[in-house]
Amino acid sequence: MSHERARALKQEATRLESISLTAAQLCDIELLLTGAYAPVTRLMTRQDLGPEPAASQIGRVARPQLQVFLEVNAASASKLSLGQRVVLRDDEGAMLAVLTIEDIWDPRMAAKDALPQATEATPQALPTPETEARCLRVGGSIEGIGTPGRHDYPELRVTPSWLAEEPRRRRLQRMILVDSAAELTQTAHQAVAAIAAEIDALVVLQIADDGLQPTDLRLHRAVRECREALRQYPAGRAQLALLPLVSKGNDVHELLRRAAVYGNYGATHCILDPRDYGLGSGAEGSAALSKLSAEGLLKTSMTLISSLDLTGPAGGLTADRGAGRPHASHSRGARRSGRVPGRRGATCFFTGLSGAGKSTVARALAARLGQLDRTVSLLDGDIIRKHLSSELTFSKEHRDLNIRRIGYVASEVTRHAGIAICAPIAPYRITRATVRGMIESLGEFLEIHVSTPIQICEKRDPKGLYAKAHAGLIKDFTGVSDPYEEPEHPEIAIDTSQVEVEDAVARIVAELRARGCLHGSDDWPQTAAG
Ligand SMILES: Nc1ncnc2c1ncn2[C@@H]1O[C@H](COP(=O)(O)OS(=O)(=O)O)[C@@H](OP(=O)(O)O)[C@H]1O
Numbered sequence: 001m002s003h004e005r006a007r008a009l010k011q012e013a014t015r016l017e018s019i020s021l022t023a024a025q026l027c028d029i030e031l032l033l034t035g036a037y038a039p040v041t042r043l044m045t046r047q048d049l050g051p052e053p054a055a056s057q058i059g060r061v062a063r064p065q066l067q068v069f070l071e072v073n074a075a076s077a078s079k080l081s082l083g084q085r086v087v088l089r090d091d092e093g094a095m096l097a098v099l100t101i102e103d104i105w106d107p108r109m110a111a112k113d114a115l116p117q118a119t120e121a122t123p124q125a126l127p128t129p130e131t132e133a134r135c136l137r138v139g140g141s142i143e144g145i146g147t148p149g150r151h152d153y154p155e156l157r158v159t160p161s162w163l164a165e166e167p168r169r170r171r172l173q174r175m176i177l178v179d180s181a182a183e184l185t186q187t188a189h190q191a192v193a194a195i196a197a198e199i200d201a202l203v204v205l206q207i208a209d210d211g212l213q214p215t216d217l218r219l220h221r222a223v224r225e226c227r228e229a230l231r232q233y234p235a236g237r238a239q240l241a242l243l244p245l246v247s248k249g250n251d252v253h254e255l256l257r258r259a260a261v262y263g264n265y266g267a268t269h270c271i272l273d274p275r276d277y278g279l280g281s282g283a284e285g286s287a288a289l290s291k292l293s294a295e296g297l298l299k300t301s302m303t304l305i306s307s308l309d310l311t312g313p314a315g316g317l318t319a320d321r322g323a324g325r326p327h328a329s330h331s332r333g334a335r336r337s338g339r340v341p342g343r344r345g346a347t348c349f350f351t352g353l354s355g356a357g358k359s360t361v362a363r364a365l366a367a368r369l370g371q372l373d374r375t376v377s378l379l380d381g382d383i384i385r386k387h388l389s390s391e392l393t394f395s396k397e398h399r400d401l402n403i404r405r406i407g408y409v410a411s412e413v414t415r416h417a418g419i420a421i422c423a424p425i426a427p428y429r430i431t432r433a434t435v436r437g438m439i440e441s442l443g444e445f446l447e448i449h450v451s452t453p454i455q456i457c458e459k460r461d462p463k464g465l466y467a468k469a470h471a472g473l474i475k476d477f478t479g480v481s482d483p484y485e486e487p488e489h490p491e492i493a494i495d496t497s498q499v500e501v502e503d504a505v506a507r508i509v510a511e512l513r514a515r516g517c518l519h520g521s522d523d524w525p526q527t528a529a530g
């Protein structure tokens, strides 16, 4: 999309009703926008979906392979109507796409009671109070404004068009995509390597992002295990990919959805465990996969391979999990007190204008610390306001109360030798000093001023808030109609118009290490192949 179109959409989006997406919905939108759901490129309407098949037909061609629509609760749906344009946002409020609504329906209604079809121009009369708990489905075309700001493993988050070209760039004929690769045993990886050599294929070890936050160590462990597994393959013949897939179930529909996505990422073959999709094990599972292929439910070029002993305790990479982990020898008591070397508690307190880059750098930092096996509590301004401080306004008193609450939670995390990452605006010097006073005696306190100039923040305007503030639609907006008092002596200052996210993170990690909050050296490999 051209810059002009993106700017126009952003401008329009500031006036539109919003839908806040869940992690799974965010992944769906990303898959639609990148072409990973091709030929589906929009949120489907009832017409796109076709008639709902009877249960006995499931598993036959009558059922569309992909079913991608938005589910919203009835309260949100009551603000929507056919033809309306709405902006889709992530949990922080960043604008991702504009949806033009073409259909809204209640899946539990019989056809005769169904809501009007997409062709009707009139706004819909939607839910009454007794239907409040229901989920309604919404379909229509979407236009992307931005991509979700993912800063955990950017080198592993490849697009379908890029990955599909990778075998050719490496002069290989095919691509074997390994579903949920972190679960595979060492023996299974060796078997995959042998098949790949035979059919001249690149092996892609797929890690599903599963909507996990960068603070969730499960994601980092999966990446670590797959990086370890790469050693089973000859150089240049295998690659990791972190795909925006959240599991939608463990049945055949999920398998078909994944197979369609993998095909769009360029896979000619896919290795998966039929048991993960309720298809039985061994010969039974293989037969079920062959049947799906025979029914024409898979891309013709896609072969599902299931005859390997994929998972299990014997010989698995998982067998050595935990061995050699840092700090295994330290007693629990010592760890709790924060006296374990490299495990001192800390608060990284970001402060700066809206759009300065606090959340982006904070999330990337959380992901980096996770890679270094450090658990983190991320206290982002927007998220805190959604949960802990939902009743507060942006008056001076309420902003102070909000920051003191964040400070209190961060102090508890620091006291227990964790790392708290806070990313509010925190515009007032005195309140920031109060928080520093609450934490400094318990662990390290890093005030990180994200000092990006306001002109840059206004130009970025990822949530469209500056446009609204200038139009007088938001009052007391920091930097426009409310003050921001710059820190005088921050531990770190980062102007993100001059410093890349990775470099900002590296500076903070170095500072944490120098203060005894991290163990060992910062030597995790960051190559494109993982
Ligand atoms: N009037 C006004 N001023 C500033 N910001 C506003 C306002 N209204 C809403 N928002 C959105 O709220 C986010 C800032 O919340 P914080 O809790 O970080 O603010 S504060 O520290 O209590 O001042 C801020 O998030 P970031 O853009 O991530 O900074 C905005 O999305």
Ligand SMILES: Nc1ncnc2c1ncn2[C@@H]1O[C@H](COP(=O)(O)OP(=O)(O)O)[C@@H](O)[C@H]1O
Residues within 6 Å of the ligand: 092, 149, 352, 353, 354, 355, 356, 357, 358, 359, 360, 361, 423, 450, 460, 462, 496, 497, 499, 500, 501
């Ligand atoms: N070097 C950088 N560091 C951080 N953000 C950047 C950088 N360059 C561009 N950006 C963009 O600036 C915007 C910052 O938004 P966000 O992180 O939500 O800011 P804040 O949390 O301070 O409101 C994002 O859209 C991000 O992609």
